[in-house]
Amino acid sequence: MDIKAFTLEIVFLTELLGSQTTREIAKEHIAAKNGIELAEDEELSLPEELERGTTVFYRYPGTELPAMRDYQIKGFLKNAAKELNGLSGLPKNLRSKVNGKVFVTPRWMRLELPEGGEMDYLERPLLAQTAQGQRVAIARSEMLPIGTKIRCSLELFPGDVTENVLRELLDYGFYYGLLQWRNAGYGKFRYTLTQEA
Numbered sequence: 001m002d003i004k005a006f007t008l009e010i011v012f013l014t015e016l017l018g019s020q021t022t023r024e025i026a027k028e029h030i031a032a033k034n035g036i037e038l039a040e041d042e043e044l045s046l047p048e049e050l051e052r053g054t055t056v057f058y059r060y061p062g063t064e065l066p067a068m069r070d071y072q073i074k075g076f077l078k079n080a081a082k083e084l085n086g087l088s089g090l091p092k093n094l095r096s097k098v099n100g101k102v103f104v105t106p107r108w109m110r111l112e113l114p115e116g117g118e119m120d121y122l123e124r125p126l127l128a129q130t131a132q133g134q135r136v137a138i139a140r141s142e143m144l145p146i147g148t149k150i151r152c153s154l155e156l157f158p159g160d161v162t163e164n165v166l167r168e169l170l171d172y173g174f175y176y177g178l179l180q181w182r183n184a185g186y187g188k189f190r191y192t193l194t195q196e197a
Contacts, residue, residue: 004156004163005196008073010173011149014188016111017122017180018057018066018142054121055141055180057111066111066119066142068150070104072178077102080172090168091160101157102166114147124181141180153196167193 057066081094091097113119122143128135156166170191177187 002158006154006156006163006166007151007194007196008154008170009149009151009192010178010189011191012144012146012177012187012189013174014177014186015122015146016144016148016178016187018055019072019180020056020058053138053140055139057119057142057144058108060110061108063110066113066144068109068111068179070107070109070152073104073109073152074099074102076173076178077166077169080169080176083176084168084172088168090165094161094165097159097161098169101159101161103155103157105153105155109150109152111144112149112151113144114149117145117147119144154193163193163195 058069059065060067077098078095081098084090085094086092120143121140123138123140126137126139128137154166156163170193173189173191175188176182177185177189179187181187
């Protein structure tokens with residue numbers, strides 16, 4: 001089988017917001033409520049001691065460095081495929097094809113901050129319509145600066161998802177980014193995609 005491998009480097013053009021709950025929230029509410037246990041590597045990769053309700057980045061295993069997981073890149077590609085499905089000559093049923101033909105490695109990817117860059121926090125109001133009327137809450141997220149980078153490998157199985165299609169999907173990241181609060185412009189990126197020998 002002719003599997004093509006690519007190195008992908010993403011450079012964020014806007015700040016990037018953490019999208020995971022803290023370890024305590026994940027264990028107490030998400031896992032317990034659904035009758036599951038968090039995988040040990042996932043549990044240990046979530047910070048523990050942060051203000052309740054703060055969304056965070058995973059931590060690269062064995063460190064306190066911010067990280068992303070393979071499924072977050074794959075999820076972006078699938079979302080882009082859903083939005084661009086059949087447009088400008090792109091294949092139909094593109095989301096399903098991306099799911100079965102594009103694979104991201106490694107499982108854990110370290111987020112590299114630009115020189116002098118530091119993690120910060122972003123607080124913003126959230127409006128919700130409830131049975132008692134409109135309510136406002138404050139959302140708080142870890143935030144990484146413009147210029148943060150991430151690298152991974154993409155393996156492309158033969159089929160309708162060609163290198164050109166893959167590039168079209170990645171181009172979508174300039175308009176609609178990765179992770180939390182994408183619809184407000186966070187997590188937008190440019191990329192370089194290089195075929196591996």
